[in-house]
Amino acid sequence: MKWEVVIGLEVHTQLTTKSKIFSPASTAFGAAPNTQTAVVDIALPGALPVMNRAAVERAIQFGLAIGANVKRRSVFDRKNYFYPDLPKGYQISQMDLPIVEGGVITIQVGLETRSINLTRAHLEEDAGKSLHEDYQGMTGIDLNRAGTPLLEIVSEPEMRSSAEAVAYAKALYELVTWIGICDGNMSEGSFRVDANVSVRPVGQVELGTRREIKNLNSFKFLQQAIDYEIRWQIETIEDGGRVVQGTVLFDPDKGETRMMRSKEDAHDYRYFPDPDLPPLVISEEWIERVRSELPELPVAMQARFIEQYGISAYDARMLTSSKILAAYFEATVAAGADAKLAANWIMGDISATLNREEKTIADCPISAAALGALIARISDNTINNKTAKDVLKKMWESGATADVIIERDGLKQESDTGAIEAIVDTVLAANPKAIEEYRSGKEKALNALVGQVMKGSGGKANPAMALELLKKKVG
Amino acid sequence: MLTIKQIIDQLASGETTAVALATQYLDRIAAHQHLNAFITVDREKSLAQAAAADAARAAGDTRPLLGVPLAHKDIFCAEGWKTSCGSKMLDNFIAPYSSNVVERCDAAGLVTLGRTNMDEFAMGSSNENSFYGPVKNPWDLTAVPGGSSGGSAAAVAARLVPMATGTDTGGSIRQPAAFCGITGIKPTYGTVSRFGMIAYASSLDQGGAMAQTAEDCAILLNVMAGFDERDSTSLQQASEDYTRDLNQSLAGLKIGLPREYFADGLAGDVRAAIDAAVAEFKKLGASIVDVSLPNTQMAIPAYYVIAPAEASTNLSRFDGVRYGHRASEYSGLNEMYEKTRAEGFGDEVKRRILTGAYVLSHGYYDAYYLQAQKIRRMIANDFQAVFKECDVLFSPVSPSTAWNLGEKTADPVAMYLEDIYTLGVNLAGLPAMSVPVGFGSNGRPVGMQIIGNYAGESRMLGMAHQYQQVTDWHTKAPQL
Incomplete structure (x- = not known):
């Protein structure tokens, strides 16, 4: 039955x-x-x-x-x-x-x-x-x-x-x-x-x-x-x-x-x-009076987040799972971060690290303003995503700002075409098979090579620029 | 003996002192212990309070009632005093806090001479239900003093105290006042705070004043009454001077005589005394109208459903866990409850708890409790209808004068029926008072009830005062 x-x-x-x-x-x-x-x-x-x-x-x-x-x-x-x-x-x-x-x-x-x-x-x-x-x-x-x-x-x-x-x-x-x-x-x-x-x-x-x-x-x-x-x-x-x-x-x-x-x-x-x-x-x-003093409720806030920040319904729901998390998100954006990146970072690295350390967002050692400044450096191409993860780790441990860490550790990403071009040439020379695949229509073949360019640059190359150069040289 | 008015004047002029007064009354209390009017007397404590009052007066304190003595019904919690409510259950209970009434009396500088005897948890009309034994009526030691405020009434009548506090749930101030030949008033429900007043039936209980004269009742009510945020049923009204109408003329006053209150069952001698009093009021300028309160008879069943219902749960707190009596031998929790409550409560209290639990129980609630509440509304509506035709109602307080000790103890229902004229007032929440108007054929006092509309106390007290200016029933004291 x-x-x-x-x-x-x-x-x-x-x-x-x-x-x-x-x-x-x-x-x-x-x-x-x-x-x-x-x-x-x-x-x-x-x-x-x-x-x-x-x-x-x-x-x-x-x-x-x-x-x-x-x-x-x-x-x-x-x-x-x-x-x-x-x-x-x-x-x-x-x-x-x-x-x-x-x-x-x-x-x-x-x-x-x-x-x-x-x-x-x-x-x-x-x-x-x-x-x-x-x-x-x-x-x-x-x-x-x-x-x-x-x-x-x-x-x-x-x-x-x-x-x-x-x-x-x-x-x-x-x-x-x-x-x-x-x-x-x-x-x-x-x-x-x-x-x-x-x-x-x-x-x-x-x-x-x-x-x-x-x-x-x-x-x-x-x-x-x-x-x-x-x-x-x-x-x-x-x-x-x-x-x-x-x-x-x-x-x-x-x-x-x-x-x-x-x-x-x-x-x-x-x-x-x-x-x-x-x-x-x-x-x-x-x-x-009570009605006028009620805070914005989660459902209304989710709708506003989707509308105002262009984030997904799923992200909006996750970010409004607590009032303090939602406020953290909005403050991160207000500090200059792109909203979608902010949502990804908060629900990704920030949440994961908090969970690992058994902390809640209320005890997060990185303020929304500091996270916003870090994300802004990704958007303006100062650092790439991978470097940003390392910067975040250092921010978490030391409490220093992203800019201080980037400057101190020389993490600014390489956007000088000449310097990257030399690495691209080396990588292409070592991977003729990938070039062949790409030419036969397999677009993704070059993506694997971006990683090698990054490696060659010590992580500092701008990955978008590397891909562009690879395509230009092969195409 | 002195009235409060006279005591105030003597204290103010220095003719007497609080200590002298307290000593004099305490001696009288000690000399009349056979009346059993008091549960607790603490001479040392009372004299200390009196000495403090004298010292304050000497230091320039001008509170008019400073040093005036009174007694409290043993239902009002008073910090440091045993507060037994007439029950074995609370025989060992020293109140750790004071009721609003005691706080107000203390703040006015009144001196507490003791704690008066009462029917256990205010349940009774003869004061025979006290764990401490019955009070004797000072007019006739073989008669009951009435109840439940029998100790207060007897103490005032015997001039053991000039005034006393009381409480009235179904007539517990008015009926003993009538039986003992004194004046007593139960104000509108909500006038006197119930905070710290041990609950019998919360929606009916109301504190009030008992004294020789209407004027003295007004003076005491001025102390007792007033809004208290700790009692959610306390009336939020402007403070009132209950002496304000004492000298107002009665010309044009319309007195209603509810015919159901003068029907079969009213003793001829009581009727005669009331008729004579009514004639006095006519002479004072009042006119009489015949009115009807058709649901009068239903007050008894309605009251004896609602009051026990509330009492049955109000008294649940007496479980032996935190304070009060606890059985000395028991095994397990349920037996602790059973033995504690079986030992701690008297028969009438048990009867009302059982009745109350029954009428509230599943399947009976609609038939009893809800019906009783409907009748209660009908009775209140009846009163509002007659107050369109007259200003106040006059009636007997009780169908007869005080009965003999032991006369009705075997038949609780017969005793309940004696409350016929007083219960409706509590169900409606109205103010009512008892005024001495003569004596019955057996030489026991007769009281007349004055029922007013809500907040009508000042006017009622004024009527009684005017009557007491032209009669001397209130000055009569028993030969002891």
Whole structure:
């Protein structure tokens, strides 16, 4: 039987507010346990939540960025359950009336572009942490994280493979970090993914029974977990078994998913509107102000790059994979570099070297201005491409500018026709066979000889000029 | 005994001092412990606060209420004070922060004489649900003082304190004020900040003032009321002087008598006392109109769905994890929760948590909680309709005078039904007060309820004050 996979994702993004969603305590990561807790976070008797407008503003930014409906009125609900790291005995969330409804994320898998629809995004508070180690059989509770603002972003079940799910998660990640509502620090839990996975025979309309894989905090684990889960579900059904709706955890060491609880054990959360918080009403003015302050979004920027710089769609997409990379590219061009060359260099040597050194573009030792100046020297024929690669390496190591290195090391390319002509003559004399091939119509035969001319010149010959001379002499 | 007005004058003139007053009242509290009006009294702490007030006054501090004593209901967190809310659950809880109400009282220079007894988590109409035992009605030690602010009402009635804070979720200021023959006001929902006031039912809870006279209530409400950004339901309104209308004439005032509040079930002696008070108001220039609040009966079921629903989750934080009672022996997390809450909560609290969890649970929510919210809106609309015909409503506070201790404890529903005249006000968020208007055939006090429209407190207090200028019910004190 042929199987179709159905995946929907719920992503918890931690918002970049300084204080918590309902209390004035700091959200900074890594402080000593229970030091970042106001009366609300410990849920002392009489403590009351107060909405943090900065969290609301980030939700509005997100809604506008994905073309969603930002609700003028949304409601906070209490989700009731007992757990030691949930100090109030309920989580404040949004159930029936979330702040954001709808919206679209565009993903690219291979050559195909797809639009994934979002169901909703809602504001809620994070819980604290239970610490099971180091307490001699007891459990410690750290409430620093309790009350950290989260935007839970829920997609429609429209993804059909782990590759699409990862592409969606990455696109979402790029967007929330691009607009600055999430710091994207996955190892600190700033971006956590739950994947709802089911399978059904191809052609069947009705959805299969889903299982939800909880708390995946890397794209790699997301892919592995979904792939395992798909295999497990298909095998289970094909072996005559039945998928039971429930929640599973992914064990990265074993590469397996494991049942945590079935739907039968699910809580009745007894949702109801939180009487401590009036409905969240957002004015047109507020929405318009946020809209006017939104940065240019990746999709719009890609279109502009293609139009303004004449680069390919692929290059435009790669260069807008992060805001800082896009800014680096534009600054390189502004410093005098040809746009296509700038794109090639940034996605080629610069990216490769950064990857090798496990750095990001933010830590790049070569400034956009310096790279722009280097590329300008290629365009004005001061150096050739190959020399430029060496210059870049030296710039990376020493921090000196391209011009200083070119001058100091005498790397200026040879454009003196007389000097190159002598080398061309030597090379032609040694390669009669290539001349013959060229004359018989094999245009490329001479290209191989350019390399020899370059070698003969110690890399300094202008390759275009060398080719021209070769053709002239042979032709 | 002195009113707040008189105390302010005596302190200003130097006739008395904060320490002398505190000592005098603390002695009286100590002499009347059998009333069980207080959960905590800390003589040393109170006298230190009084001495500080005297020192400030000597140094030129002119805050008018500096050194005036009061008591707080044990529901308002006060830094350094045990704040038990009448529950074993919080018997060991020393509040690490102060509620907005306590902060405001402290900032005004008021001296805290102690923490008054109350029904556990403010759930009750007789003060018999306190972990610390029932409060006795100073007028008759075999009678209940009313609840849940029974300790505050009894303390003021017995002149153990000149005034006290209270809270009112379904009548918890007005009913004990009526049963104990004092004046008490629950302002418009949102007038007094709930920050630091331990929640029973958040959408209904409201702090207020209890004292001998309407004027004293106005003075205390001036201290307690005001916008607080830490309570999202706090009203953003210009600050109000609740004494401003005290001397306003009642000529032309239109008083509505909702006929459903005078129907079967109202005791004859209560009715007679109210009728006499209404006659006094006519003499003061008011006219009477007959009005109808058709959904009055539905207030009881609506209230006993909404309040328990909110309470069931408000009280989830009492889990034994971070503070308060924790069972001493348990195995595993669930047993820790179960035993802690089974031991820490009393019967009425458990009853309301269970009711609340039930009405919010899957499959029942629409039938109970949503229906109750619809009724709530209908009741609020009824009030708005009658306020087109009249300025205020007069009614009894309770169908009868205070009942006997133990009389209704076996039948919770019978006790719920006693709240018929007070619940609608909370559901609508309106201001209402209780004014002493006489005594029943058993010699126990009768209170009359004045219900105003939103933000009508000053006018209501003015009416009560004018009435108290021509009557002396509010000056009567029990023989102890």
